[in-house]
Amino acid sequence: MSEDYVLQLKNIRKEYPGVVALKDVTLEVKKGEILGLIGENGAGKSTLIKTCSGAVIPTSGKIIVNGKEFSEMTPQLAKENGIAIIYQEFNNVGELSAAENLFLGDPIRKGIVIDRKAMEQEAAKAFEQLNIKIDPKTLVKHLTVGYQQMIEIAKAIHQDAKVLIMDEPSAPLTNAEVQSLYNVCELLKSKGVSIVYISHRLEEIFHLTSRIVVLRDGNYIDTLITADSHVDELIKLMVGRELKEAFPPRPLFDYEKNTEVVFEAKNVTGNGDRDVNIQIRKGEVLGLGGLVGAGRTELAQMIFGDVQKTEGQFIFKGKEINPKSPREAIDLGIALVPEDRKRHGALLGVSVKNNINMPIYKTISKLAFIDTAREAATTEKYRKELLIKTPTIQQNVKNLSGGNQQKVILGKWLAANSELIILDEPTRGIDVGAKFEIYKLINQLVEIGKTVLLISSEMEELIGMSDRIVVFAEGRITGELKKEEFEQHLILKMASDIQED
Amino acid sequence: MKENIINSIKRSAIWLVLLLLVIFFTIANHRFLSMNNLFLVARQVSMYGIASIGMTFVILIAGIDLSIGTIITIVNVVCAYLMVKLGFGMVEAVLVSVLMATAIGALNGFLVSTIGIPAIIATFATQTVFSGAAYLISGGIPIFGFDPRFKVIGQGYLGPVPVPVLIMAACFIVGAFILNKTYFGRYFYAVGGNEEAAELSGIRVGRIKYLIYSLSGFFAGLAGIVMLSRTNSAQPTAGLGYEFDVITCVVLGGVSIMGGLGKISGVIAGVLIIGILTNGMVLLNVSSYTQMIIKGLVLIFAVGFDTIQKKNSVA
Numbered sequence: 028m029s030e031d032y033v034l035q036l037k038n039i040r041k042e043y044p045g046v047v048a049l050k051d052v053t054l055e056v057k058k059g060e061i062l063g064l065i066g067e068n069g070a071g072k073s074t075l076i077k078t079c080s081g082a083v084i085p086t087s088g089k090i091i092v093n094g095k096e097f098s099e100m101t102p103q104l105a106k107e108n109g110i111a112i113i114y115q116e117f118n119n120v121g122e123l124s125a126a127e128n129l130f131l132g133d134p135i136r137k138g139i140v141i142d143r144k145a146m147e148q149e150a151a152k153a154f155e156q157l158n159i160k161i162d163p164k165t166l167v168k169h170l171t172v173g174y175q176q177m178i179e180i181a182k183a184i185h186q187d188a189k190v191l192i193m194d195e196p197s198a199p200l201t202n203a204e205v206q207s208l209y210n211v212c213e214l215l216k217s218k219g220v221s222i223v224y225i226s227h228r229l230e231e232i233f234h235l236t237s238r239i240v241v242l243r244d245g246n247y248i249d250t251l252i253t254a255d256s257h258v259d260e261l262i263k264l265m266v267g268r269e270l271k272e273a274f275p276p277r278p279l280f281d282y283e284k285n286t287e288v289v290f291e292a293k294n295v296t297g298n299g300d301r302d303v304n305i306q307i308r309k310g311e312v313l314g315l316g317g318l319v320g321a322g323r324t325e326l327a328q329m330i331f332g333d334v335q336k337t338e339g340q341f342i343f344k345g346k347e348i349n350p351k352s353p354r355e356a357i358d359l360g361i362a363l364v365p366e367d368r369k370r371h372g373a374l375l376g377v378s379v380k381n382n383i384n385m386p387i388y389k390t391i392s393k394l395a396f397i398d399t400a401r402e403a404a405t406t407e408k409y410r411k412e413l414l415i416k417t418p419t420i421q422q423n424v425k426n427l428s429g430g431n432q433q434k435v436i437l438g439k440w441l442a443a444n445s446e447l448i449i450l451d452e453p454t455r456g457i458d459v460g461a462k463f464e465i466y467k468l469i470n471q472l473v474e475i476g477k478t479v480l481l482i483s484s485e486m487e488e489l490i491g492m493s494d495r496i497v498v499f500a501e502g503r504i505t506g507e508l509k510k511e512e513f514e515q516h517l518i519l520k521m522a523s524d525i526q527e528d
Numbered sequence: 529m530k531e532n533i534i535n536s537i538k539r540s541a542i543w544l545v546l547l548l549l550v551i552f553f554t555i556a557n558h559r560f561l562s563m564n565n566l567f568l569v570a571r572q573v574s575m576y577g578i579a580s581i582g583m584t585f586v587i588l589i590a591g592i593d594l595s596i597g598t599i600i601t602i603v604n605v606v607c608a609y610l611m612v613k614l615g616f617g618m619v620e621a622v623l624v625s626v627l628m629a630t631a632i633g634a635l636n637g638f639l640v641s642t643i644g645i646p647a648i649i650a651t652f653a654t655q656t657v658f659s660g661a662a663y664l665i666s667g668g669i670p671i672f673g674f675d676p677r678f679k680v681i682g683q684g685y686l687g688p689v690p691v692p693v694l695i696m697a698a699c700f701i702v703g704a705f706i707l708n709k710t711y712f713g714r715y716f717y718a719v720g721g722n723e724e725a726a727e728l729s730g731i732r733v734g735r736i737k738y739l740i741y742s743l744s745g746f747f748a749g750l751a752g753i754v755m756l757s758r759t760n761s762a763q764p765t766a767g768l769g770y771e772f773d774v775i776t777c778v779v780l781g782g783v784s785i786m787g788g789l790g791k792i793s794g795v796i797a798g799v800l801i802i803g804i805l806t807n808g809m810v811l812l813n814v815s816s817y818t819q820m821i822i823k824g825l826v827l828i829f830a831v832g833f834d835t836i837q838k839k840n841s842v843a
Contacts, residue, residue, distance in 0.1 A: 331728075333727075333728065352727075352732060353727055353728050353729075353730055354730045354731070354732050357730040358730075363728065365728060370722070370724060370725065371724050371725050371728050372725060372728070373725065374718050374721050374722055374725050374726065374729065375721065375722065375725075376717075376721040376722070376788045376789070377714075377717055377718055377721050377788075381714050381717070381718070382729075384714070385714065385718060385726075385729040385730065385731070386729055386730040388711035388714055388715070389711055392710065392711045395710040395711060395712060396709050396710055397709060397710065397711055397714070399709075439729065443730070
């Protein structure tokens with residue numbers, strides 16, 4: 028019976044300090060099938076597949092490859108047992124040729140020199156097998172993303188992979204490239220290779236797979252036969268539960284009364300976004316929904332002056348603005364709480380006090396000398412208002428919890444008296460209790476007249492916190508929803524850009 | 529609690545090393561602990577000390593400035609040339625040459641910040657360029673014959689204290705003020721800690737780099753003037769290898785080569801250690817080659833200590 032399956036993940040559980048990422052998840056792959064793996068952001072898909080390569084060591088559970096049982100994998104074991112993962116980030120070396128990349132780490136050699144000719148011949152054969160038209164001599168940096176991905180696939184097949192796991196393979200591809208990806212997948216299937224295909228795009232799942240595994244919140248939900256299932260059913264399974272997390276209540280935003288438009292983007296193009304139009308009213312929380320990489324962060328970068336737009340206008344408080352640097356945006360009254368808190372948001376090696384005062388040091392200094400009394404007072408003010416838990420204000424921010432780090436960043440922008448506050452995934456990696464406090468802070472922000480642009484890939488958060496939602500897909504706006512129209516499956520459809528039937 | 533004790537030991541480790549060195553040389557040579565000799569040490573290290581302020585800033589933002597030895601040289605040559613060959617007054621010559629040093633620093637800033645060349649290469653290149661320029665200007669031979677008053681800067685005394693030591697002390701105070709009391713100091717630490725996050729907090733990182741490399745040039749220029757006055761003659765190799773000693777002082781003083789960490793007080797200790805080590809070794813008749821070996825080992829030790837600490841704090 029187990030011979031039917033080439034790869035089985037049985038009762039996989041993965042615990043991180045304070046979080047259970049996977050609870051008892053089982054996934055079984057038959058020989059020569061394409062198995063779909065779906066779930067929302069944070070459902071545990073990536074964690075699950077990483078157990079197959081050894082990048083994640085399961086807390087408990089078994090990994091069975093061709094009847095051989097493992098409690099954990101290593102990259103070496105995975106390779107020996109014919110499991111290959113195609114990640115979203117490729118492992119290609121741009122300065123080397125397609126052929127050399129195919130043999131990366133294991134070149135064909137004649138004595139101590141590499142045999143370039145043999146590699147090129149072998150590579151040509153490998154590409155031909157997969158019907159890929161790549162000149163083995165081409166440098167990889169000159170190839171499109173689609174071809175680079177094909178090299179990754181060819182590499183895996185060349186190393187005799189029997190199970191190919193692809194994490195969002197279509198995300199960076201153009202439509203034409205997705206078509207060739209389909210072709211390669213079908214070809215591999217016919218050769219008896221099994222594929223685990225992870226995608227947010229349900230149309231692809233329907234097009235390619237024979238069975239679908241659904242995960243949600245680290246739980247195994249169901250395995251469906253693709254032919255017997257329906258889009259709406261899948262979405263319901265992915266989204267599932269009722270709003271479990273509570274959101275602090277906030278009075279409905281009165282669109283009749285509050286008509287002042289604080290910020291407007293008119294036909295903005297650039298940084299991967301095309302023709303974006305949004306309006307935000309004073310005191311509103313405008314949610315930006317969409318998949319990771321849909322172009323929301325990119326819009327935020329342009330508004331904040333970190334990346335320049337190429338076309339269109341930003342209008343802030345009635346005046347056209349063109350921030351050339353974050354400094355200019357900050358001085359105008361715009362703030363950004365970035366997605367990657369540790370890399371971009373907080374200055375980890377710097378104290379709470381210095382973090383909070385960083386944008387305003389110039390204004391609280393006379394002849395470059397800091398008014399230290401004011402510096403301390405400002406810090407204390409926001410420490411109390413935002414309930415930042417820190418032993419002293421001299422504490423380095425890296426020693427604070429994620430939620431408190433986020434509060435420090437918010438405090439910094441409150442100190443800078445920002446009016447439009449862009450929050451990019453503000454609760455990512457923050458525990459539930461701290462999340463609730465961040466939500467309360469968002470409510471306080473709009474209560475005192477600030478305006479919030481909330482980027483979130485967590486459906487519940489987006490629906491629970493926004494007054495209005497604009498959905499992005501592939502750098503464009505694909506829909507807008509009023510509060511009474513909020514529906515998870517509607518947002519998901521707009522985000523995957525699937526038209527309502 | 530235990531962590532606090534360990535941390536405070538780590539923080540004061542450098543002073544402990546200094547103390548041990550003093551004890552060692554006092555026992556090894558009776559002439560070491562005389563007032564005269566100690567002032568001699570202070571005077572010898574004054575140029576390191578002055579130049580180390582700029583280097584501290586540079587290393588704080590995870591940069592490096594290999595050009596300061598050359599800047600010291602060219603300031604020697606140009607200042608002397610202005611005074612002797614072109615008949616400039618003392619004050620004007622000093623002003624012009626220090627300004628030039630600052631401009632060379634700004635050029636480093638341009639290469640690092642605007643062009644984006646890694647600091648180690650950019651400053652290595654300017655080092656070579658201006659080293660050649662110094663030879664061209666001087667014609668490869670020493671320039672001398674200054675106004676006798678010029679000697680005061682490097683050789684004068686105010687009471688018992690040598691003037692260069694006073695200049696060094698003033699520089700340390702200014703440096704500490706910049707780092708602790710002005711917003712520039714806060715910016716330096718922020719940029720050194722995380723450039724991207726600093727930019728997103730509203731710091732114009734590019735401008736800060738210009739400022740810092742210019743300051744490095746400025747302080748190296750001051751050191752060059754002190755040296756010229758001390759030797760009373762401009763040598764076309766005057767500052768050769770100075771960057772090595774200054775970097776050693778700064779890193780030994782606990783300024784992290786990865787940026788974002790360090791204090792002027794530590795650098796003072798670093799400068800004193802190098803000074804005492806050099807002086808003590810001379811008193812003990814250690815050959816200059818052996819001295820080189822020991823100083824190189826000290827640098828390895830200092831950087832190694834910093835690297836291991838950083839590794840542990842990440843893990």
